[in-house]
Amino acid sequence: MKKQYSFISFFILLSVLSFAATSTVIEKCDNTDYSFSYITGKTETITLTNNSTDKTEGANSLDVQYDYVDATVWNQVSIIKDLPATVDISGMEVFKYDLKVPTADSRFELHIYFEDEKGCFARLLDTTSFDVARPIFSVRSLTLSNIQKSQHYKAGRFINMKKIKKIYYRIYRAANVGNSGTFNFSIDNVRFESNTGLLNEVVIEDFESYADDASLQAAYSGAFGRTVTPTLETATPFAGAKSMTYTTDISAVYTNFGVVKTFDETLDFSQAKYYKIAVYGDAKFDVGYNPTAHLYLEDDLGRRILSLIWYWPTNAEWNQIIMPIQYDGIETWTDASTLKYGGASGWRQDKWDADVNGNGSGWDDDCDLTKIKKIIICVETQAAAGGSVVYPLNGVTMKFDNIIVGFTTEEPPVPSVKYYNVNAISGLTKAPIIDGVVSMDEWADAAAPGCTGFVKHDLNTVAAAEDPVVKAVFDRDYLYILYQVVNNSFVVDSGFVPPPYGYRDPTSNFSGDNYEFLFAPKGIMDAFVYHISLFAKPGDKVYVWDDAGESGFNNPSAWNAVGDQGAFSYNSGTKLLTIEYKIPFSAFNLPEAPVNSFPADSTVWGVQIGYINDSPAEAVNWEPDATAGFYAGRPYGTWTFVGVPPAPLAAQNWHFFE
Structure with missing residues (x-):
């Protein structure tokens, strides 16, 4: 590299970039206030040191020394930052951090985990982070379409992007490590970027096209044969000028109340990487009802998949839930009562959908994601009556907005015109x-x-x-x-x-x-x-x-x-x-x-x-x-x-x- 712009040139670029991407710091790596988790039964240490001279932002960078011992593939250790306040990453399109690696070691990878206030996890895997030596800081970028949930934590439930409380830097063994040794790297300027122009998302529903309640009710009716009447929320919408709300009485546990919309034609969501939905809950749930909101996708033959949005329907504020499609697919049923991953999923095939193959049950009839005909938006409870949990639970109000499907971020939104x-x-x-x-x-x-x-x-x-x-x-x-x-x-x-x-x-x-x-x-x-x-x-x-x-x-x-x-x-x-x-x-x-x-x-x-x-x-x-x-x-x-x-x-x- 021959030289960066001078002060005057940098000012010019700032004026250019003011119309462009915006960067939000998640953490500056300015101190050593981190906790650690280690491999059970192994004696290893992680030593952190701040570096005030070789840095890319703020007062310091973070030098990491990992003294490791022999351990097999898949084992990992974590450097954990408990953020001083929750961080809203709902605008994240690209996650970035600066990384320096004096000596390469491809046996290790750096995986980034986000934990929200309810303890749910999502992750980004930087699988080539340590493959080559990086003698000076270089930028590592991970786009939003690479985000995954983790089925190993909180039963694979989805995170609320507006309430991130911890970030984990997990040193993951991509191969067997048969020796002891020391591995060093440095990180700085952990951030995300918005307004990059790289998102490849489609809005399924944002409720802006409905002129009034009557037009909304013409499109949405009560789901599962139950009477639910949606109206437009214009006082406190999530985005734009309108959201959808409904008030209902929940009669019993495991009973869904919500609305359904039928599309004019079938839609192909087979290449989706994630979905997003904004949910505004009701504090009436927050006495042990254990509510779960759902987004269902139903194909033209009545077969469905459902998402499980746990915990956050108790929050009477707008929450943005990101729902990645698990990298090995929608969780299926292996028999009439057993889920493939034991229920550790965010998306699963619906056991109670249409019996297309005629065997008397819908558990083995998987949804055709190339022919989605309906969406269902609803809420249920998971707690049986007893103590503070009483049915019917009357007057529950839910709000929903901005149902979005995201495809591979690397796909350009438009082709070249020149x-x-x-x-x-x-x-x-x-x-x-x-x-x-x-x-x-x-x-x-x-x-x-x-x-x-x-x-x-x-x-x-x-x-x-x-x-x-x-x-x-x-x-x-x-x-x-x-x-x-x-x-x-x-x-x-x-x-x-x-x-x-x-x-x-x-x-x-x-x-x-x-x-x-x-x-x-x-x-x-x-x-x-x-x-x-x-x-x-x-x-x-x-x-x-x-x-x-x-x-x-x-x-x-x-x-x-x-x-x-x-x-x-x-x-x-x-x-x-x-x-x-x-x-x-x-x-x-x-x-x-x-x-x-x-x-x-x-x-x-x-x-x-x-x-x-x-x-x-x-x-x-x-x-x-x-x-x-x-x-x-x-x-x-x-x-x-x-x-x-x-x-x-x-x-x-x-x-x-x-």
């Missing part, structure tokens, strides 16, 4: 000379008109005041880029000298414009990007700052585009700024997205191009972006590499013999 072909140099032309001057036919093989039609990143229907034109070609060794723009107020960066390496090193003498490239060699679905930023510098040179990581990264990186070169020229008469730049394909060398050699014919890269302009003050990008801004990566435009550059020894063109 496309460009990067042509191979044919052999009839020379490779461009990087001198900032477009000479003769050196760019003749580049596809015209190039990447143009730039728009404001925060107002993507508004054209850029100064619209760049970007072209590219490639040979067997290099990607060549031509960046031209009529820049009416161009000022050369005055004597900017990069200070020593270090992302947080300040400098105050940057000025001028900033030209950005984000390359995703694995395509438009990938979140890993190589970031290259070009700055004009005295002597007609281009100073290059480079970085790499996940979408939205803004942290140190070990990546350095060794072998790249840039130059520029500026015509004060025509106001045309010309930047020529080349980067060897071998420089795209990080294991998350290796390139190693020139791309094969028809290879597709995700590419975003940006321009931070001092005057007129605007930040624009090539691929229209209404989400996180060009600096955060996706959405990408598409670059397709076309052709195969000739091998020098086989070429007959005289250029190769000069």
Whole structure:
């Protein structure tokens, strides 16, 4: 990496990112106030030390020394943070933390667990956390679609994202460890990001489309043959202007009261990773009734799955429950009375649904998730009458909102709208000379008109005041880029000298414009990007700052585009700024997205191009972006590499013999 932006440039980026992703710190790792859990019967220790010099945020990072002994696969130890106050992670789209690993050990993995106020768990598994050495802090990113519940705690019940009380860093044995030793790593800046543009969710129901109670009641009726009349809640909705509420009398234990809606057509939820639902409970339950809310999905033949939302219906406030689909599927029945995992599930096949196969019971008739026709939203109690639990329990009021299904987060919300072909140099032309001057036919093989039609990143229907034109070609060794723009107020960066390496090193003498490239060699679905930023510098040179990581990264990186070169020229008469730049394909060398050699014919890269302009003050990008801004990566435009550059020894063109 060659250097981070100076103070002035960083200020510009902050103004760009104010329209983009927001980051919320879960914990700063500033102290050593943690507890531990160890493997039963093993004598191991975890030692924590704060590091005030090597950190990415706040006062300290957390250095971890794990002195381990031999133990088999699946065993784990935990570093547990009891948060000083509950943390609301309901806006989480991407979980991130900064990790440093002096020496790799792939036998271990770091798993992140969240525990809510009721003791329910969810987890994110960073299975490659310790696979390679990370001598400096790097950003680790885990998207929301990777979240799992844990069937080993609280019977696999779902968490309330608004009430997270503890976070666990679990050092998990991914393989047998047959020796004793010491393993070290450091973490810092544990956080989540919202507004990234990466969510791939569909709202099943948010109740905003219903004009009045009559239209709501036309869509929702009482479920399971019971009379329940829903109305619109407009005084205290969860989100938007409307939620749904109903008041009912619960006559007996294990008796569901709620509403059902039939869709106009069947819906395919077979690829769902999780569901969300907002639930507002009733404190009348909080005397031992043990209430459970349910979201049922029913197929076109009457077969159902149900979710179990325990504990939280006692809370007379809005709770957001996330309900991951267990990674090995919906829990099924192995016989008429036995659940596959002993009932340690959040989702299960409904034992009491339609008997499609005609054997007299619905326990072995599994729901077809490709043909969902109905949803049922309801509540029941799990406690028999006795003591403070009395039936009927009259006047119970429940509220529901924002029923959402989430699919794989890595799937882009929309495909590219901008496309460009990067042509191979044919052999009839020379490779461009990087001198900032477009000479003769050196760019003749580049596809015209190039990447143009730039728009404001925060107002993507508004054209850029100064619209760049970007072209590219490639040979067997290099990607060549031509960046031209009529820049009416161009000022050369005055004597900017990069200070020593270090992302947080300040400098105050940057000025001028900033030209950005984000390359995703694995395509438009990938979140890993190589970031290259070009700055004009005295002597007609281009100073290059480079970085790499996940979408939205803004942290140190070990990546350095060794072998790249840039130059520029500026015509004060025509106001045309010309930047020529080349980067060897071998420089795209990080294991998350290796390139190693020139791309094969028809290879597709995700590419975003940006321009931070001092005057007129605007930040624009090539691929229209209404989400996180060009600096955060996706959405990408598409670059397709076309052709195969000739091998020098086989070429007959005289250029190769000069």
